Amino acid sequence: MSNYLPDPADLRWLVRSLDLGSFSAAAREQNVAVSVVTRSVDRLEAGYGVRLLRRSTHGLSATPEGSDLSLNAREVLARMDDMSASLSGQMGRVSGTVRLATSSALCEGLVVPHLAALRELHPDLRIELMADDRVIDLVTDGVDVALRSTVGRSEAVVAKKLGAFERRLYASPRYLERHGAPHDPFDLQRHAVVIHASQGAANHWPFRVDGKDVEVQIGASLSANNSSLILRMLIAGLGIGQVSTPLARRAVVGGDLVEVLPQFACGVVYSLYAVTLPGRFAAPRVRAVVAFLQQLARTEWDWADAGASHPSPA
Numbered sequence: 001m002s003n004y005l006p007d008p009a010d011l012r013w014l015v016r017s018l019d020l021g022s023f024s025a026a027a028r029e030q031n032v033a034v035s036v037v038t039r040s041v042d043r044l045e046a047g048y049g050v051r052l053l054r055r056s057t058h059g060l061s062a063t064p065e066g067s068d069l070s071l072n073a074r075e076v077l078a079r080m081d082d083m084s085a086s087l088s089g090q091m092g093r094v095s096g097t098v099r100l101a102t103s104s105a106l107c108e109g110l111v112v113p114h115l116a117a118l119r120e121l122h123p124d125l126r127i128e129l130m131a132d133d134r135v136i137d138l139v140t141d142g143v144d145v146a147l148r149s150t151v152g153r154s155e156a157v158v159a160k161k162l163g164a165f166e167r168r169l170y171a172s173p174r175y176l177e178r179h180g181a182p183h184d185p186f187d188l189q190r191h192a193v194v195i196h197a198s199q200g201a202a203n204h205w206p207f208r209v210d211g212k213d214v215e216v217q218i219g220a221s222l223s224a225n226n227s228s229l230i231l232r233m234l235i236a237g238l239g240i241g242q243v244s245t246p247l248a249r250r251a252v253v254g255g256d257l258v259e260v261l262p263q264f265a266c267g268v269v270y271s272l273y274a275v276t277l278p279g280r281f282a283a284p285r286v287r288a289v290v291a292f293l294q295q296l297a298r299t300e301w302d303w304a305d306a307g308a309s310h311p312s313p314a
Helices: 008-020 023-030 034-048 064-090 104-121 173-179 185-190 227-235 245-253 284-299
Strands: 053-056 059-062 096-102 125-131 145-148 158-165 167-171 193-196 204-209 212-217 222-224 240-244 258-260 270-276
Touching (some): 008 023, 008 034, 008 053, 096 284, 104 245, 104 284, 125 284, 158 245, 158 284, 167 173, 167 245, 173 258, 185 212, 222 227, 227 240
Parallel strands (some): 096 125, 193 222
Antiparallel strands (some): 145 270, 167 240, 204 212
16 A cells, blocks of 8 residues: 555546535536546545545545545645646746635625636636635645735745725615614614624724724624625615725725715725745746736725735635
8 A cells, every 4th residue: 555656637536526525526527427537536545445535415525534635635736737837837838727715705806807817818727716705724725826814924825915905884875775874883883784794803893983993893783604795785785884995896886885984984904915835836827826916906906005904804
């Protein structure tokens, strides 16, 4: 078993099956028979002499051994892709797969609308989007680039600042017509308020009242577990909520949202970063995506003026 050298293609099927949750989904993605995928995993299990995956009606899950192997396999496959991409880069083109992780709201509002431009720029590049409001672990989740508003000081990562933004209060004109606008931050207690269900820090809303910084803890009338849903709920007239300014811009311009209590905005500015592992940043495919995000930040995204940075979910 110690001398067993797996076929990289088998490792790819293992990783992809776990990512998609089933053998059939992995097979459909590449238009091959399911048996091609299952035989690859069978070979790995026979070669290592351990069970790697649990099969159930709910899909696939990794055994402890399978989890360890898939984690190492992602690194090995990434390095192989980087070698191929490096040779391709020397010939003037960028290729390979980049897994880009960001929140659902940023993915839908800021990234997806510009993917066609990235594809035109690098037609041989494949992008896998991971939309999730939780903080992604770059290593465990096999992520090449993540968009984050916080970077831990102890993290060994490359972080490229893309821009700065504010979080402000918004509501639909329909809601304000029915319920009126709050007169001050404390008046929010009588309104329907939409908050983020899984990010407690996002529900302490800072304001500036009579020259002093005031933080109002908001109770939930309605809640959602990602910012994209909150934005949709606000547009639907369900209440008042806090959204980052770049995400709200399109709805404000289109008349679907109106800023609430702008005179009490505290002016706290948050930062957004493109984060990657040092080893991955050397890959042409990763550098190309980061450079594209930086260009979008300069020309397409609506950022606040640079100011005091403050950690917050985007």
